[in-house]
Each structure stands twice: as C-alpha cells, then as structure tokens.
Amino acid sequence: MALATFGFVEAASAAKAKKPTITIWVDSTRVPQVKAYEKAHPTVKIAMNIYNGNANGSGTLQSKIALDNRVGNGWPDIVFSEENNDAASLASPQFNYPAVLNKGLVSKKILGGYAAGTLAGCTVNGKVYCLRNDLAMNVLFYNSALMTQFGYTVPTTWQGWQTLGEQVATQHPGYIVGSVGDNWDDDIYLWPSECHVDDVVKTDTIDINAADPNCTRATQLIDPLIKDGAVTTDSVFSSTFGTTYNNKILMMVGPAWYGQYLFPGLVTKGDLAVADPLSWGSGPTVTGEVGGGLWFMSSHVTGATKTLTASILTWLSTSYGSQGISPGYPAYVADETPWIAGQQASGLYSNQIAPVFAKAATEVWSGWSPVPWSTDSVFGSTVVTGLNSGSTMTSQLAGFASQLADFAQSDGYTVVTTP
Amino acid sequence: MKSAVSREASTPLDTTDSLTPTLRRKRKKGVAGYAFVSGYFVLLILFGVLPAAYAIVLAFTASGGHFTGLTNFIKTGEDFRFLPAFENVGKYLLIWLGSLVVIVLGLALMLHSIARRVSAAFRFIFYLPGALAGAASVLVWLFMLDPTVSPWRLFLGVFGFKNLGQTILPGHLPLIFAIIAFWAGAGGWIVVTYGALNNIPNELIEAAQLDGAGAIQTALRIKLPLIKKWIVFMLILAFAAGTQLFVEPQLVGEASLGLISPTWSPNELAYYFAFQDNNFNYAAAISVDLLVIGLLCAAVLVFRTKLFEVE
Numbered sequence: 120m121a122l123a124t125f126g127f128v129e130a131a132s133a134a135k136a137k138k139p140t141i142t143i144w145v146d147s148t149r150v151p152q153v154k155a156y157e158k159a160h161p162t163v164k165i166a167m168n169i170y171n172g173n174a175n176g177s178g179t180l181q182s183k184i185a186l187d188n189r190v191g192n193g194w195p196d197i198v199f200s201e202e203n204n205d206a207a208s209l210a211s212p213q214f215n216y217p218a219v220l221n222k223g224l225v226s227k228k229i230l231g232g233y234a235a236g237t238l239a240g241c242t243v244n245g246k247v248y249c250l251r252n253d254l255a256m257n258v259l260f261y262n263s264a265l266m267t268q269f270g271y272t273v274p275t276t277w278q279g280w281q282t283l284g285e286q287v288a289t290q291h292p293g294y295i296v297g298s299v300g301d302n303w304d305d306d307i308y309l310w311p312s313e314c315h316v317d318d319v320v321k322t323d324t325i326d327i328n329a330a331d332p333n334c335t336r337a338t339q340l341i342d343p344l345i346k347d348g349a350v351t352t353d354s355v356f357s358s359t360f361g362t363t364y365n366n367k368i369l370m371m372v373g374p375a376w377y378g379q380y381l382f383p384g385l386v387t388k389g390d391l392a393v394a395d396p397l398s399w400g401s402g403p404t405v406t407g408e409v410g411g412g413l414w415f416m417s418s419h420v421t422g423a424t425k426t427l428t429a430s431i432l433t434w435l436s437t438s439y440g441s442q443g444i445s446p447g448y449p450a451y452v453a454d455e456t457p458w459i460a461g462q463q464a465s466g467l468y469s470n471q472i473a474p475v476f477a478k479a480a481t482e483v484w485s486g487w488s489p490v491p492w493s494t495d496s497v498f499g500s501t502v503v504t505g506l507n508s509g510s511t512m513t514s515q516l517a518g519f520a521s522q523l524a525d526f527a528q529s530d531g532y533t534v535v536t537t538p
Numbered sequence: 539m540k541s542a543v544s545r546e547a548s549t550p551l552d553t554t555d556s557l558t559p560t561l562r563r564k565r566k567k568g569v570a571g572y573a574f575v576s577g578y579f580v581l582l583i584l585f586g587v588l589p590a591a592y593a594i595v596l597a598f599t600a601s602g603g604h605f606t607g608l609t610n611f612i613k614t615g616e617d618f619r620f621l622p623a624f625e626n627v628g629k630y631l632l633i634w635l636g637s638l639v640v641i642v643l644g645l646a647l648m649l650h651s652i653a654r655r656v657s658a659a660f661r662f663i664f665y666l667p668g669a670l671a672g673a674a675s676v677l678v679w680l681f682m683l684d685p686t687v688s689p690w691r692l693f694l695g696v697f698g699f700k701n702l703g704q705t706i707l708p709g710h711l712p713l714i715f716a717i718i719a720f721w722a723g724a725g726g727w728i729v730v731t732y733g734a735l736n737n738i739p740n741e742l743i744e745a746a747q748l749d750g751a752g753a754i755q756t757a758l759r760i761k762l763p764l765i766k767k768w769i770v771f772m773l774i775l776a777f778a779a780g781t782q783l784f785v786e787p788q789l790v791g792e793a794s795l796g797l798i799s800p801t802w803s804p805n806e807l808a809y810y811f812a813f814q815d816n817n818f819n820y821a822a823a824i825s826v827d828l829l830v831i832g833l834l835c836a837a838v839l840v841f842r843t844k845l846f847e848v849e
Contacts, residue, residue: 177792178800182813189818213816300703302796353701354795359686499796500708507703507797525618530815 139424140164141431144180144195146172148380149252149412152441156434163427172201174410178493181208184216194417196428197435199252201410206241206248208491209415218418221247224429229437234480237450240489241413250436252412253447255374256396256479257307260382263392263469265294265369273370277312277397280370281340287369288347296370299341299506300354302499303409305519307372309498310407310487311396312337315537316520319488325527328536329520336399338512345506352506355381366390372397374409375476379446383467392470396479405484412447448476492526590829596822610823614811619801620824627803629712631780634719638776639769642724646731647757661732665725675722676789683714683790703797706790711802715786723779727772734768735761770843778832784809804828 143153143165153167173180180200187193194216202208209216221230230238230247234254241249259280261273269291274280284296299308309316314334318326328334344350353360355373361384368385371377382391396406414436420428435441442454449458459473487494501522505515524534600606614620645664649657670678681687684702685694699705706714738761746760762769784805791798800814801807804824812821840846 171792174795177796178810178814181816182809185813185816188816300701352703354703356795357686357701358684493796496796496800500799503703504707504797507701508707508709522618529617 138162138164139427140166141196141424141428142166142168143197143199143431144168144170145199146170146174146201148172148446149199151444152435155440155444156431159434159440160431163431165431168195172199172412173205174201180205181214184209184214188214188216192419194419196417196420196424197432198415198417199435200413200415202493203240203408203411203413204489204491204493205413205415206243207489210243210246210248211491216417216419217248217415218420218425218429219246219248220250220416220429220432224416224425225250225433229433232437232451232453234450234452236483236485237480239485240411249413249415250432251450252414252436253376253442253445254450254476254480255376255408255411255447256476256483257311257372257374257406257408258396258475258479259370259372259394260368260377261370261392261394262366262368262386262390264387264390265366266392269369271369273392273394275395275398276400277337277340278400280372280397281344283370284344284349285347288344288349291369292348294367294369295349295351295364296344297341297350297372298353298355299345299350299512300352300357300503302495302503304503305494305498306374306407306409306487308337308341309334310484311372311405312399313405313484313486315486316523317488317490317494318486319490319532320535320537323531324533324535325488325490326535326537327520327524327527329516331537334516335513338516342511342513345512352503361385374411375448375479376410376446378467378472379462379465386467388466389469391468393468393472393475395475396482404482406479406482407487408483411450448480490527490532491530492523494523497522497526593822593825593829596819597826599819601817601819606819610819611827614807614820614823614827617807619799619807619810620804622799623801623804623807626712627781627783630715630719630783630803631777633712633716634780635773635776637716637720638724638727638772641720642727642731642772643762643769645724646728646735647761649728649732650735650761651753651757657732661725661729664728667721668723668725670722673785673789675718676786679714679718679721680790680793702794706794706797708798711787711790711798714790715783718786719780719783723776727776730772731765731768734765738764766843767845770839770845774836774839777835781805781828781832 141163145153145167147169149172150167150169153165157163157165170183171177171179180198180202184194206217208214218224221227225247233251237251237254238247238249241247241251259273266273269287271283271286274283280296287294287296297307298304305316312333314337315326315328315331316334320326341350345352351364353363355377365385366387368382373381378391378393396404398404414432416428416432437451437454439454439457442449442451443458443461445458449455455477456473459476462468462472498519501519502512502515505518506512527534597610598605598607600609649660652660667675680702682690683694683705685691685699685705686701688694694705742760742764743756746756751759782805783803787798787802787806788800788809791800791802801810804827808821808824808828811817811824
C-alpha cells in the first residue's frame with residue numbers, strides 16, 4: 120500500500136514536471152492573443168493573469184516584480200507591458216527580471232526578422248531583453264469624406280496642419296484636428312518635433328532642454344488651436360469622446376493602433392484614411408511613437424521549462440496567429456503584409472495604408488530614449504493638467520522639463536542642456 | 539457607583555470557597571480583563587508593533603543590512619517629491635480635520651437636542667456612506683466628479699468643469715479628498731460623538747436649563763467641555779488616518795489615465811520608493827516620518843488635554 124502510494128506520488132510529480140503551467144500576464148487587449156496560443160497548443164497549460172499592462176506610468180509591473188524579488192518566487196514567466204521604457208527599468212539591477220533573449224533563447228533568425236531598429240528599446244548594453252509586439256509610430260489619420268465635403272487638401276507639414284486647423288475653427292466650428300488630453304501626447308507632438316527632453320546622449324547622461332526651439336515650435340503651433348477649439352483637451356478615451364466627436368474628427372495625428380482601436384465608432388466605416396507623418400518643412404521627416412508593447416520572459420524560469428517559455432514568447436510576438444488579431448502594426452516584418460491585408464479588408468480605410476505605415480515605421484526619431492521613469496506620466500501631471508486649468512502648452516514646458524530633470528537626477532543621470 | 543454596590547449585594551455568594559468573596563471577584567475580574575485584551579494584544583503585536591519595528595530597522599539600514607544612521611531620512615527628505623507630498627497632505631488635513639470638528643460636532647449636538655426617534659433616523663442616514671469601503675467610495679466619487687457622467691454635472695458646470703481633468707486639477711485635490719473622507723467617515727464620528735453626548739447626566743443639563751441657559755449656551759458651555767476628551771480622541775485617530783492618505787489619490791490617478799502625480803501623498807511616495815525604485819529602506823524612512831508625526835501630534839493633544847487622566 121505504502122509502495123503503491125509512493126509510486127503514485129512519483130508518477131504524478133513526474134507528470135507535473137513534464138507539464139508545467141506557464142504564467143502569462145497581459146493587458147485586456149492582449150487576451151485574445153494568449154487565447155489563440157492556448158487554442159493552437161491545447162497540451163500546454165497556461166495560467167493567464169490580466170492586469171493594467173503597466174500603462175500610463177502606473178508601475179504595477181514594477182510593484183509586483185519588487186514583491187516577487189522580495190519573497191523569492193511568484194514571478195510571471197511571460198509578461199506583456201504597454202510601457203516602452205520597461206526594458207531599461209526591469210533589466211536594471213534593482214529588478215533584474217527579464218531573461219536575455221539573444222544568448223540562445225530566441226534564434227538569430229527570429230531576432231533578425233524584426234524591422235531595423237525596432238528592438239533598440241529592448242536592448243541594453245547589447246543584450247536583448249524583450250520582443251516588440253507592434254510598431255506604434257504616429258501617422259496622420261484623417262476623415263476623407265469630410266476633407267472632400269469641406270474642399271480641403273490633406274496637409275503634409277505641421278505648419279499646413281495648423282493653417283488648416285485655424286480654417287476649420289472658423290469655417291466648421293465643432294470639428295477638430297487633434298487632441299491634447301492624454302499623458303502620451305508628448306509622444307504625438309513633442310517627439311516628432313525633435314524636442315530634446317528625453318535624449319540619453321551617453322550612458323547615464325540625458326539632454327533635457329525645454330527651451331529648445333524644437334519644443335516651442337510645436338507648442339506654439341498648438342496653443343492657438345486649443346484656444347480656437349480646433350484641438351480639444353478631452354482625453355480620447357474619456358467616456359463622452361465618442362459621442363462628442365463622432366464624425367467630427369477632421370484629422371488627428373496618432374499611433375498606428377488608433378486606427379483599429381480608437382477610430383471604429385468615431386468615423387464612418389470607409390471614411391478613415393492615413394497620410395504620411397507631418398514634416399517641419401526642412402530636414403528629414405521624423406515621427407514619434409506611442410507604446411507598442413513589449414513581451415518579456417522571466418530570467419527565473421529554469422530547466423526544461425525555459426525552452427517552452429521562450430517558444431511561447433516567440434509565438435505570441437512573431438506568429439501571425441497572434442499578430443493577426445493584434446490591433447497594432449506588427450513589429451515582426453513577416454506578419455506585416457498579411458496584417459495590412461486584413462486591415463484593408465475590414466473596410467475601415469478609404470485608402471491604402473501599407474505604404475504609409477511601412478514608411479512611417481522607419482521614421483521614428485531616435486532622440487527620444489527609453490528611460491527608467493515615465494516621461495508620459497510627467498507630461499500628464501504637468502502639461503495636461505496645466506491645459507485643464509486654462510494655461511498654455513508653451514508655458515508648461517519649463518515645469519515639464521524641470522520635473523523630468525528631477526526624475527533623471529534621482530535615478531542617477533547627469534542632466535545636460537544642449538543649446 | 540451606587541448601582542455597582544447594589545448589584546454586588548444582590549449577587550448570591552458561594553460560601554463553600556475558602557477565599558473571601560471580594561478577593562475571588564477581584565481575581566476573576568483580572569483574568570477576564572486579560573482575556574478580553576489578549577486577542578487585541580496578539581493582533582497588535584503581530585500587525586502593529588512588529589511591522590513598525592521592522593520599518594524602524596529598515597529605515598536605519600541600507601539594502602545590505604548595515605546601519606546607515608539618518609542617511610535614508612536625509613536622502614528622502616532631499617527628494618524633490620518629498621515636500622510637495624507633505625504639503626498636499628497638510629492642506630488636505632487642514633480641511634478634513636477642520637470640517638470634521640465643526641460639522642461633526644455641530645450635527646451631533648443638533649441630533650442630541652432633537653427628538654430621539656427623528657435623531658435615530660438621521661444618525662442612520664449619516665452613517666450610511668461609511669458602509670462603502672474605501673476603494674468603493676472613491677469609485678462612486680469618480681463618477682460624481684466626472685462632468686460627463688455625474689448626476690451633479692449642472693453643479694460642476696457652474697464652476698466651468700467640462701471634463702474629469704478639469705475637476706481634478708492639482709489645486710482642487712485636497713478639497714476633493716477631504717470631501718470624500720468626510721462623506722465616508724463623518725457619519726461614524728457623528729454616531730460616536732452622539733454616544734458621548736448621551737453620557738452626560740441629565741441632571742447637569744436640567745440644572746443648566748434651570749439657570750436660564752438656552753440650547754446654544756447648553757451646547758457650548760455644558761455639553762462641549764464634557765465631551766472634550768472624545769473630540770481629542772477623534773482628532774488623534776482622524777489625523778493618523780489622514781496622514782496615511784493613499785487609496786484616493788492612487789485611484790483617481792489611475793482613473794484619469796495618469797493626470798495626478800503618482801507621488802501625491804507621502805504614503806504614495808513611500809509606495810513609489812518601495813515598488814518603483816525597489817528601495818524599501820527609503821520607503822521605511824517615510825513610514826517612520828509619518829509615525830513620528832502621528833505620535834508627536836497625539837502626544838501634544840494627550841498631554842495638553844490630559845486625555846488619560848482618570849477623575
């Protein structure tokens with residue numbers, strides 16, 4: 120009896136060792152991708168945990184990892200984060216969480232399959248700590264039906280965007296050409312303007328200069344439009360944005376995922392169109408990006424489970440089975456063409472998005488670096504709250520920069536100001 | 539005293555026991571007292587004293603465990619988020635404690651002077667919001683404060699608030715959090731204060747009325763001085779709870795997609811240090827700051843008002 124019992128326990132533990140449960144943490148948007156994996160791999164046991172995706176500087180992921188580090192277990196095997204700065208933060212000695220992927224866990228072929236530069240945010244000192252889910256570069260979205268109806272031409276420069284915005288304010292009040300009500304709007308307006316407030320020039324040295332004419336040229340364009348009502352200060356995810364601006368968005372600069380995530384319901388199907396990122400007239404056109412999402416694997420996974428976990432990570436971030444249902448433009452090049460075809464077939468767009476997305480993906484300005492603090496969160500609590508209290512964007516820049524400098528210094532960075 | 543004596547006399551005595559009845563009663567009383575206190579005492583040690591001691595150890599050491607003196611306190615004190623966080627909570631406490639004393643006492647005194655049945659209904663109504671636990675009450679308030687969905691949108695519109703971002707501007711937050719705290723917590727204190735007022739012997743109030751004191755004079759000169767210790771007790775507890783403000787700014791920050799600094803209150807700053815910077819020692823230093831401030835204020839109130847003196 121005793122022997123039989125022992126035999127049973129042994130067999131059970133062997134089966135358990137063979138079939139580990141892989142814990143995956145994702146935001147609600149990524150749930151279908153994990154479910155798709157489970158469906159395609161019914162023998163793998165997945166424990167999915169839904170959390171806020173570490174969005175908007177919430178730091179939920181860091182909190183959990185810090186606690187897990189403290190007790191020495193409980194780390195998620197795979198985690199998805201919306202915060203693009205997380206590789207810098209999680210790979211720091213304070214957290215020491217993610218596994219190094221380019222030392223055997225993920226093949227060179229897969230890593231080489233990413234669009235050039237897209238893994239830069241995942242790479243710290245030559246070590247790749249995460250895989251990108253999607254590219255979130257900004258493009259210009261516009262309502263093609265409204266453009267025709269009003270007799271306007273789609274602008275190609277920021278100056279042209281502003282002129283048209285002023286025209287809209289007088290000729291078609293109530294219609295908008297953009298929004299500055301969310302804490303990621305620094306990525307939409309300041310990043311493409313090459314504003315130096317988040318530029319790590321060398322290890323532990325950051326360039327923060329709000330007086331940079333590149334910053335003020337953007338804010339000085341936007342301030343009058345806010346005053347005229349052509350740019351709203353409502354959050355695009357506020358409860359009434361959909362009803363207030365239904366078919367009233369003439370244009371809006373935003374990340375690629377706005378297309379599938381924000382605009383359905385706001386723009387009549389078939390009226391949405393995309394155009395190249397706006398330029399500043401001189402110099403090469405650059406753009407910014409909002410999120411994009413990163414997949415991390417835990418460095419605490421050991422033994423045989425390591426290979427399985429790495430294969431799940433790779434599947435979620437690169438297979439079309441996962442990327443085909445993601446609202447974002449896949450970072451893995453092989454998935455881009457079928458993804459675009461799917462988007463085009465959805466009937467949302469009135470023009471071809473492929474050339475615009477492909478070109479914009481290569482134009483993200485590299486002077487906006489991943490840092491351990493949330494630049495967006497600081498932008499939200501300084502500039503956006505300033506706008507809500509009736510102040511201007513330009514006058515809030517100094518406060519924005521000074522708080523960024525405080526964060527940088529408290530994290531051990533030397534702050535420099537390039538003229 | 540009278541009633542105790544009469545009760546003692548009416549209790550049947552066990553004459554078979556060798557101890558004198560009084561001695562036996564005393565011993566029994568002592569044991570029962572300890573038994574009653576023990577449950578609380580064990581929990582206090584486990585979840586109050588030990589964590590506080592652990593925080594004090596952490597606050598004076600570095601992550602490696604070696605003693606660092608006041609370094610953690612100096613470093614956190616020099617942090618750019620430290621003063622603003624304490625300023626924020628200071629403003630909140632001024633509003634919350636001020637309104638607590640004035641409005642709670644006012645309402646309790648009013649309830650005490652009106653008919654018993656009506657007063658019971660009012661006490662129940664005042665207490666109701668307190669039934670919502672902290673996080674739930676904040677969620678209720680998030681709807682109240684968002685002009686796009688609030689039942690009070692007309693009222694919010696009068697102030698020119700058109701979206702949640704405009705309602706929760708940094709300058710408005712101490713008042714908003716004080717209103718939330720008042721809404722959720724004042725009812726309980728009204729009930730407690732009402733209980734205290736009921737302890738005042740009727741003879742005293744009747745004597746005052748015979749001497750010609752009106753309702754207001756009775757309230758201010760007889761009732762208030764007699765419940766002074768209860769007021770102090772309320773202030774100490776409300777102050778300690780108020781300095782630990784956390785859930786409200788944290789939830790409002792998340793709901794507004796990050797429009798409030800994640801280090802708005804000292805407790806949030808401690809949380810940030812612990813879980814964003816993985817620096818539990820800095821977090822502990824801020825907790826000890828709060829502990830010291832709470833103890834100091836309590837000590838001042840206790841000694842100034844002779845709270846623990848038994849007449």
